[in-house]
Amino acid sequence: MTPFGYRRAQSIDEALRLGLTPGAHFLGGGTNLIDLAKGGVVQPMLLIDVSRLPLADVTATADGGARIGAMARNSDVANHPLIRTRYPLLSQALLAGASPQLRNMATVGGNLLQRTRCPYFYDTGFEHCNKRAPGSGCGAVGGINRNHAILGASAACIATHPSDMCVALAALRAQVHVRGPRGERAIAMADFHRLPGDTPQRDTTLAAGELILGVDLPPDGFAGHAHYLKVRDRASYAFALVSVAAALDVRGGVIRDAALALGGVAHKPWRRPEAEARLVGHEPSDAAFGEAADLLLQGARPASQNGFKLTLARRAIVRALQTAGAQA
Structure with a gap:
């Protein structure tokens, strides 16, 4: 682990001033950043502890x-x-x-800044990772990619964003x-x-x-008509193969608004407003849910080992919407 400096910021202004130091990183809970530093994935020169700032309400x-x-x-x-x-x-x-x-x-701030759990990124023994070493290639493209992206990826990177919170x-x-x-x-x-x-x-x-x-x-939180579905290899402490955040505003038997996003399938939480718009004005039904799922997954390009995610994601979207609709 590379030696680094440590400062505890006493105010937001002090944190911002220290943040201009070359190689500085803001430190909150440290549940991701410290792991990355220990593994040599990142090499901070200065850790600025912002965990005591009045930003926890x-x-x-x-x-x-x-x-x-x-x-x-x-x-x-x-x-x-x-x-x-x-x-x-x-x-x-x-x-x-x-x-x-x-x-x-x-x-919450640290959760927003989580880095991918791609093994080619996390293990510095792997030479090829454009995210860790730009220009070195992507080991996952021709390697182990079962957990990787099926949407929004590029030839340079097929990693996925790991957060559940960000999907919601x-x-x-x-x-x-x-x-x-x-x-x-x-x-x-x-x-x-x-x-x-x-x-x-x-x-x-x-x-x-x-x-x-x-x-x-925003004011509309879809209270009472929401469901987060996470599909993973084991029941706890595992990142999503596919996750779905689904919520509906149903009044008079008709969907007035919908919220829909996917996790575990792209470099960021995956949302397409047109998929939500397809649900508006319709009664909750498997047919409508399936159409929204197809729109949300449009353009998907699985890697060599994760084609199953396409079927899994479509079924998970429909299931999450069914659960939210039943609540409504």
């Missing part, structure tokens, strides 16, 4: 939505009364991730609030994570030195 907003601070622990958010009652999709997704011990440590936030159309050297801005969840293209080493659209302050949820 979960509060209702004036417009009827909610603000979740970046330093809020995953377990606290999942069990917060406001989230459990008004945003059950997010609560379910958080509780499906990791283990209780990790959820007690992990922060994408479906709920959340916004991420950040502050950096150029001031504060809001980033739609749909735009926060990047597809790999030719620069897979860049996971997000964050600019250099920007610090995540929190996440805003």
Whole structure:
């Protein structure tokens, strides 16, 4: 492990100032970053501890939505009364991730910044990983790729984003609030994570030195009509082969609005608004759910070992929508 400096930021302004140091990384719960540093995947020169900053609250907003601070622990958010009652999709997704011990440590901001669990990225013994060493190639393309992407991948990278929380936030159309050297801005969840293209080493659209302050949820949380379905190789402490965040607003037997996103299939949470729009105005039915699934999976290109994900994802989408529809 490369030697590094450590500073505990006493304020957001101090954190931002320290964040301009070459090789600096913000440290929250450390459940991902410390593993990466231990393995030599990343080599921080300075860790800036932001875990004590006043960014851990979960509060209702004036417009009827909610603000979740970046330093809020995953377990606290999942069990917060406001989230459990008004945003059950997010609560379910958080509780499906990791283990209780990790959820007690992990922060919302850190969850947004999780790196892929692709073995070619995590193990520096593998020479070819464009995400870790740009220009070196992608070992997964011709290697072991059962868990890899079927949507939005490129010749440079077929890794998947590992977060459960982010899939729910994408479906709920959340916004991420950040502050950096150029001031504060809001980033739609749909735009926060990047597809790999030719620069897979860049996971997000964050600019250099920007610090995540929190996440805003819109007023409509699809309370009571939501389901997060995670399909994995074992019942707990495993990343998704496919996950689905599905929610419906059903009134008078007709779908008025829908929220739908996939995890485990792309470099970012996968959402297509046209798939949600296909459901609006229809009665909840397997036929309508199947059409939405086909739209969401349009353009899928499985790798050599993960063709099963296409069938698995379609069935999971329909099942999640059925469950949400039955609640409605």
